[in-house]
Amino acid sequence: MTGDIFALDPTNLLAIIGMALVTLVTRWAGYLLVGHVRIEGRVKGALEAVPPAILTALVVPMSLATGPLETVAAALTILAAWRLPTLAAVVIGVGALVLLRQIT
């Protein structure tokens, strides 16, 4: 460890810039591509499905494949979200998990 806070290695910098560029490409690609398509019919159906599909995919490992406590907390969050504002449901879900982890 050199301890040099401001060290900037050229190869590291190259990797970081490469990572930044491909990330920027992914962020712009869908936005620009969809500009050439009429958003109607099944295309509209597909685009409307993107948010629930991606969000569900993102929560799958933690909700279904991490452990029983996480699955219980996820179920509680969904139940709470049906009736309560987002913030309250999040507090209930996170609080329940912290509690469950402490008592088990």
Place this chain on the structure above:
Amino acid sequence: MNANHKQYSVAVEFRRGFLDIFPLLLGAIPFAMLLGSLGVQKGLSPLEVSTMSFLVFAGGAQFLAVGMWETPAPVAALVIATLLVNMRHVLMGAALRPLIMDLPLGTRALFVSIHSDETWATALKTGQSRALTVPYVIGLIVPFYFNWPFWGTLGAVFGGLVSEPAMFGADFVFTAVFLCLVVGLWRGRASAPPVIAGGLVALLSYLWLPGVWYVFLGGIAGTLAGAIFWRPEANEPDREAFP
């Protein structure tokens, strides 16, 4: 350019955007710090870690990259891994377009360039009930953007402060918020195909494939399900224009 585009208070809209993202902003802090301290352990300097968080600004990709990091840096492998983790942004950018088309070009360009899972999902939820405004979007994306390298840099300099985000349940905040957003997006039976297909394919991919293919594959499966099960009568009326 219409007169009625101006019928909102800039301060109120900015604050709404900021408050909507605030819980997610707090939830990201331990992860930003953890990433910073992991980066230093892998031989990156705090300046390199903070440069990465500023320029790449993609948590999942950065954790994977830092995990793979060696000296000298395996540039091609790092860039390809980043591309794969971030493929979901292609779908997300496509879904974002209709939501922000009425905003000025500068705001649109900024949002597309720095959208994250968190700001994207929050904007989609808000956009269901009303049109997005420039100060709302700025309040949503700019504080969330600077939050990431700020805490990442602190984590790198004072490495080891946050070794276990699970202690505060911070590892679950992201999941909890996204579950709430899925509930909020639920529109009866028409919503089932994307959620079931996306969830099932994501689960199988997560269990059987390496890395983070599950997000992209689940996203693709759910999107295709949305197209396949699309019904003309399921169409909702267009959103009303602001206000």
